[in-house]
Structure formats: structure tokens, C-alpha cells
Amino acid sequence: MHYLLTYEYTADYLERRGTYRNAHIAKAWQAQERGELLLAGAAGDPPDSAVFVFDCDSAAPIEAFVQGDPYYVNGLVARHVIKPWTTVVGKDAKTPIHPD
Numbered sequence: 469m470h471y472l473l474t475y476e477y478t479a480d481y482l483e484r485r486g487t488y489r490n491a492h493i494a495k496a497w498q499a500q501e502r503g504e505l506l507l508a509g510a511a512g513d514p515p516d517s518a519v520f521v522f523d524c525d526s527a528a529p530i531e532a533f534v535q536g537d538p539y540y541v542n543g544l545v546a547r548h549v550i551k552p553w554t555t556v557v558g559k560d561a562k563t564p565i566h567p568d
Contacts, residue, residue: 470506470553470562473520473530475545482514488538495537496520504529506560521553 478484485492499505499522508520522530527550534540534548555561 469524469526470555471522471524471527471530472549472551472553473522473534474549474551475518475520475539476547477516477518477539478544478546481516481544484542484544485539488542488544491538495533499529499533504533527552 496505496508500508504522504524506521506523509518511517511519520530520533522533524530530550534545534550537545539545540548554563556563556565558564
């Protein structure tokens with residue numbers, strides 16, 4: 469199952485992220501190496517949020533990722549949302565639908 473994790477960053481995110489960025493990126497790469505995290509990155513210019521695409525059997529590993537993420541732990545994330553994502557188009561879609 470695919471899931472989307474979105475972060476809304478705090479207003480001072482850009483000023484504070486430097487201290488935690490390396491540990492945050494390392495945690496994301498670890499999730500990617502386990503096969504859980506497919507893609508991730510900041511959104512906006514300047515960045516005010518982030519989007520993560522996960523491939524997991526449940527939301528539990530994603531919530532564990534959030535709870536251990538230095539950005540979340542240190543208050544750079546104002547809000548996070550985890551949503552199941554029904555993927556229907558693309559070679560990696562979990563429930564592909566093709567036109568008649």
C-alpha cells in the first residue's frame with residue numbers, strides 16, 4: 469500500500485533546520501534502504517512543507533518514522549498527516565486501472 473506523509477513546517481523552519489538536517493536526511497535514507505520510503509522532499513519556494521511517499525503494509529512504520537524524526541522531535545513540524553494513497557496509474561501503481 470502506498471501512503472503519503474505530509475509535514476507542515478513551522479514559520480522558523482529555515483532558520484532552525486541546519487542543526488537537525490543531517491540526522492533528518494539520514495533517517496529518511498535509512499527508511500529508503502529498508503524499502504519503506506520511495507521519495508521525499510521539501511515543497512514550496514521557500515519550503516514550507518514536505519511530502520513523503522511510503523510503500524508499507526500499514527501506517528505504523530510511518531508513524532514510527534515521524535516520532536523519531538529530528539525535525540518532528542525538535543518542533544520544526546507544526547503538523548503532520550498520514551494518508552493511504554490509492555495509486556492507479558504508473559508502473560508501480562498498487563491498484564492499476566487501465567482505460568477500456
